[in-house]
Amino acid sequence: MEPLKHECGVAMVRLLKPLSYYKEKYGTWHYGLNKLYLLMEKQHNRGQEAAGAGCIKMHSPAGSEYVYRERALGSGAISEIFSSINHQIEHARLGDHSAEWVEEEAPFIGEIYMGHLRYSTTGRSGMSYVHPFLRRNNWCSRSLMLCGNFNMTNVESIFSEVVAKGQHPRIFSDTVIILEQLGYSLDKENSRLHQEFTLQGLDGIERARAIEDNLDIPSILRSTAPSWDGGYVICGAVGSGDIWTLRDPHGIRPAFYYTDDEIVVVASERPVIQTVMDVAIDDVHELAPGAAVIVAKSGNVSVEQVLPTASDARCSFERIYFSRGSDADIYRERKALGCQLAAPVTEALGGDLRHAVFSFIPNTAEVAFIGMCEGLESELDHRRTEAILSAQKRDELTPAVLEEIMSDKLRVEKVAIKDIKLRTFIAEGATRTDLATHVYDVTYGLIEPGVDSLVVIDDSIVRGTTLRQSILRMLDRLSPRQIVVVSSSPQVRYPDCYGIDMSRMGEFCAFRAAVALLKESGRTHVLDDVYHRCLEQESMSDTEIINCVKDIYAPFSDEEISAQIARMLTPDGTRAEVKIIYQTLDGLHRAVPSSPGDWYFSGDYPTPGGTRLVNRAFVNYYEGHPDRR
Structure with a gap:
C-alpha cells in the first residue's frame, strides 16, 4: 500500500x-x-x-x-x-x-x-x-x-585506502571510489604488461595492441573486490x-x-x-x-x-516485492507466501469464512492474494468434505443438504481501486492527509454492514503511513465488522544497508511498536542499555560486533508487536476492529527457500558492515538524528 x-x-x-x-x-x-x-x-x-x-x-x-x-x-x-x-x-x-x-x-x-x-x-x-x-x-x-x-557499507575505509595511494577522488560516493580503485588496478595491469612486452621487443602500436589483448580482468577484480563490504x-x-x-x-x-x-x-x-x-x-x-x-x-x-x-544471503525482499512477478520461480514463491497466511487469517476471523470478503491492495500483492485464496479454498474443501461425510453418517445427505454444503464459497472481490488521477502534492498538513484518504475508491455494496469482515492483503507493511492516513479510513467507509490487514512479508524491524531505501529505524512501524511497548511496560531502560552497547560496539573488531538492537524486540512476541502496530495505525474514529497479521520468518523461508537473506526481519546481517550500520542507525535514532542512516 x-x-x-x-x-x-x-x-x-x-x-x-x-x-x-x-x-x-x-x-x-x-x-x-x-x-x-x-x-x-x-x-x-x-x-x-x-x-x-x-x-x-x-x-x-x-x-x-x-x-x-x-x-x-x-x-x-x-x-x-x-x-x-x-x-x-x-x-x-x-x-x-x-x-x-x-x-x-x-x-x-x-x-x-x-x-x-x-x-x-x-x-x-x-x-x-x-x-x-x-x-x-x-x-x-x-x-x-x-x-x-x-x-x-564501508565507504569510509575504502576512501581512506584510495587516498592513501595518492589518488584524489572528486566525489565522496561509493561509485566514484570503486571506479578509482578499479582504475588504479587497471593502470597497474597496463604498466605490468607494458614492461613485459617492452622486454619482448614490442613498441608503439604493436605493444599497445598486445596490452589490450592480454588484460587480466580476474586479477584486476581480485586485487580490489576483497575490500568491499556490501x-x-x-x-x-x-x-x-x-x-x-x-x-x-x-x-x-x-x-x-x-x-x-x-x-x-x-x-x-x-x-x-x-x-x-x-x-x-x-x-x-x-x-x-x-x-x-x-x-x-x-x-x-x-x-x-x-x-x-x-554464506548465502540472496535477498528475500527481491522475491517478495522488488523483482518482476513474471519470473516463474518468483510467481510460485509469492503464491506460497499467501497460501501460508490462510491459517492465521482463518483464526483471526474466528473460523467464519462465510461472513468475510477477501481482496488485495495494491496490485503488486495480487499473486500473494491468489495464494492466500487457494489456501482458504483448501480449508473450505476440508470443511465441505467433513460436512458431507458427517451428513452421510447421519443418513441426511439429501440434495438440499448437499446444495447447502457446496454453497459455502469464498467471497473474493475488488474492494479498492486506485484513482490515478488524484494528486495530493499540492496540499500540506491536514489537508494533504484528508486528500490522501481519497486516493483509492471503494466498491460499495459488497459488505453487509456490521456483519461481514474485510480481509485485504499487502506484500509488505513497512512504515504504515499510507495504511493509517488512507487505506483504513477508506475501508472503514464500508462499515465492516472488522478489518484484517495481512502482510505477505514478516515485520520489517531493521534497516537495509545494501541498496534498498529502508535505512532509518524510526520509520519502521514494528520498531515504533516495540518502543511503545517498552514504554508502556516501564522498561525504557532497555533503550538506554541498547544505546550504550551500540556505542561500545563502534570500537570493536568485525569478529566481535553484534546487533544490539535485537534486545528491543526480545521482550515481546510477534503477535504482541502486531497487535500494537494495529493499535498505532488505526485512525481515530474507526468503527471496525482492526487486526494486522504478518508472515512469520519460518513461513518466509518455507515459501522462499532460494533466498535466505532476511536481515530486514531477523537482524542477521551477512556482513560486518551491515551489523555496524544497524547499531549506528539506532544511535542516530536515540540521539535524534532522523536524517542520518
Whole structure:
C-alpha cells in the first residue's frame, strides 16, 4: 500500500560478431542499442530517479570518439536518453555512408552497451551521481566505464585506502571510489604488461595492441573486490573491449546472464532477459555469488570465481516485492507466501469464512492474494468434505443438504481501486492527509454492514503511513465488522544497508511498536542499555560486533508487536476492529527457500558492515538524528 523505493537495475550487452553482421541479419545497425533499450525499459520498476546508457566502439580510428554516454534525471530518463541517442544517430545519416564508416565513426553504434537505472538510497542525487561513470584516458586499455546495483557499507575505509595511494577522488560516493580503485588496478595491469612486452621487443602500436589483448580482468577484480563490504552487482567495461559483471560473494543483489554465438546479455532480473531475447528459462543463468561473467576483447566468454562464495544471503525482499512477478520461480514463491497466511487469517476471523470478503491492495500483492485464496479454498474443501461425510453418517445427505454444503464459497472481490488521477502534492498538513484518504475508491455494496469482515492483503507493511492516513479510513467507509490487514512479508524491524531505501529505524512501524511497548511496560531502560552497547560496539573488531538492537524486540512476541502496530495505525474514529497479521520468518523461508537473506526481519546481517550500520542507525535514532542512516 505504501510503495518502497527500489534498488538499482543494470543492463549489459556485448555483441560478438562484426556490426555489419547484425545489419545484414536483422536489417538494422541498432540491434545492440535496441536490446539495451528493452532491457532498461523492462527494468524501469527498479529505478525511477535517473538513468544512464553508455556505448564503446571497439574499432574507432585515432582521432574519433570511442566512448559515448548519455544520462538523464527523472522518471522519464529512459525516454530522454534514447531520444537524444536516436537524434545523434539520425544526424549522422548512416545511410549516406559505407559500412566501414558506420562501424568506425557512427555515434552509439558499437559492440558494447551498458545501461543503468538508479534510485538513490543514500540521499545523494543529481547528475554527478548518475551511472555509468567514466574514467577517460587516451589509452583505450586504461579507459573505464562503470555502473552497478550496490551500496557499500564501508565507504569510509575504502576512501581512506584510495587516498592513501595518492589518488584524489572528486566525489565522496561509493561509485566514484570503486571506479578509482578499479582504475588504479587497471593502470597497474597496463604498466605490468607494458614492461613485459617492452622486454619482448614490442613498441608503439604493436605493444599497445598486445596490452589490450592480454588484460587480466580476474586479477584486476581480485586485487580490489576483497575490500568491499556490501551487496553489489558491478558492471565494468574497458575502452579496448573487455567487459565484466561481478556479483557479491553473498549473492545479496541479483544478476543473470545469457550468451550465444552472437551476443552476451546481463540484467538484474531473469524474465527481462527471457522476454528481450525470446529465450527459455533454462537458457538464462544466474550469476553465482562471488563470480564474474567476463567477455574478453577477443569475444571469449568465461565465468570466473573472483571471490570465495560466502554464506548465502540472496535477498528475500527481491522475491517478495522488488523483482518482476513474471519470473516463474518468483510467481510460485509469492503464491506460497499467501497460501501460508490462510491459517492465521482463518483464526483471526474466528473460523467464519462465510461472513468475510477477501481482496488485495495494491496490485503488486495480487499473486500473494491468489495464494492466500487457494489456501482458504483448501480449508473450505476440508470443511465441505467433513460436512458431507458427517451428513452421510447421519443418513441426511439429501440434495438440499448437499446444495447447502457446496454453497459455502469464498467471497473474493475488488474492494479498492486506485484513482490515478488524484494528486495530493499540492496540499500540506491536514489537508494533504484528508486528500490522501481519497486516493483509492471503494466498491460499495459488497459488505453487509456490521456483519461481514474485510480481509485485504499487502506484500509488505513497512512504515504504515499510507495504511493509517488512507487505506483504513477508506475501508472503514464500508462499515465492516472488522478489518484484517495481512502482510505477505514478516515485520520489517531493521534497516537495509545494501541498496534498498529502508535505512532509518524510526520509520519502521514494528520498531515504533516495540518502543511503545517498552514504554508502556516501564522498561525504557532497555533503550538506554541498547544505546550504550551500540556505542561500545563502534570500537570493536568485525569478529566481535553484534546487533544490539535485537534486545528491543526480545521482550515481546510477534503477535504482541502486531497487535500494537494495529493499535498505532488505526485512525481515530474507526468503527471496525482492526487486526494486522504478518508472515512469520519460518513461513518466509518455507515459501522462499532460494533466498535466505532476511536481515530486514531477523537482524542477521551477512556482513560486518551491515551489523555496524544497524547499531549506528539506532544511535542516530536515540540521539535524534532522523536524517542520518
